[in-house]
Amino acid sequence: MSEKKEEPFSINWLTDLPYRYSMGPIALKFFKELKESGKLLGIKCEKCGKVFFPPRAICADCMVEMTENDMFEMSDEGSLDGFTVVNYPFVDPNTGETRPFPYGYGAIKLKGADTWMLHFVDETNPEKVKPGMRVKAVIKPKGERKGTLEDIPYFRAVEKK
Numbered sequence: 001m002s003e004k005k006e007e008p009f010s011i012n013w014l015t016d017l018p019y020r021y022s023m024g025p026i027a028l029k030f031f032k033e034l035k036e037s038g039k040l041l042g043i044k045c046e047k048c049g050k051v052f053f054p055p056r057a058i059c060a061d062c063m064v065e066m067t068e069n070d071m072f073e074m075s076d077e078g079s080l081d082g083f084t085v086v087n088y089p090f091v092d093p094n095t096g097e098t099r100p101f102p103y104g105y106g107a108i109k110l111k112g113a114d115t116w117m118l119h120f121v122d123e124t125n126p127e128k129v130k131p132g133m134r135v136k137a138v139i140k141p142k143g144e145r146k147g148t149l150e151d152i153p154y155f156r157a158v159e160k161k
């Protein structure tokens with residue numbers, strides 16, 4: 001007796017869901033400054049002194065609301081404190097295309113920051129990565145910057161072993 005496999009019932013269609021996200025004054029200043037000067041701005045909580053990068057509006061520890069006046073220029077260098085190599089196809093939400101792989105992805109803490117940023121790293125060999133190694137943000141030239149996170153395509157290792 002042969003088993004008849006039934007095809008699952010499905011309907012395929014594309015849905016257009018346009019939306020606008022209000023980024024608020026902190027993110028607005030961050031992306032504007034990145035686009036115009038290529039500078040990376042962090043933010044410092046006046047109450048506890050914690051430095052957030054990327055900047056955010058509310059201190060996660062003391063719930064104090066911060067303003068654009070609490071923002072300042074950070075170093076473009078930091079430490080790579082967590083790292084992985086992505087080895088499988090993954091759709092890039094910014095382009096809708098499959099991102100070429102393998103690629104490095106890591107938790108980066110800029111000099112003077114107390115928080116990490118997750119971002120791409122130009123290293124794909126885990127043998128060459130060590131915890132805390134120095135990395136530097138690669139920032140697109142002025143004419144190519146659009147005021148998005150893609151203005152920082154990746155971080156590159158400053159020291160390689």
Ligand SMILES: [Zn+2]
Nearest residue numbers: 045048059062
């Ligand atoms: Zn605080």
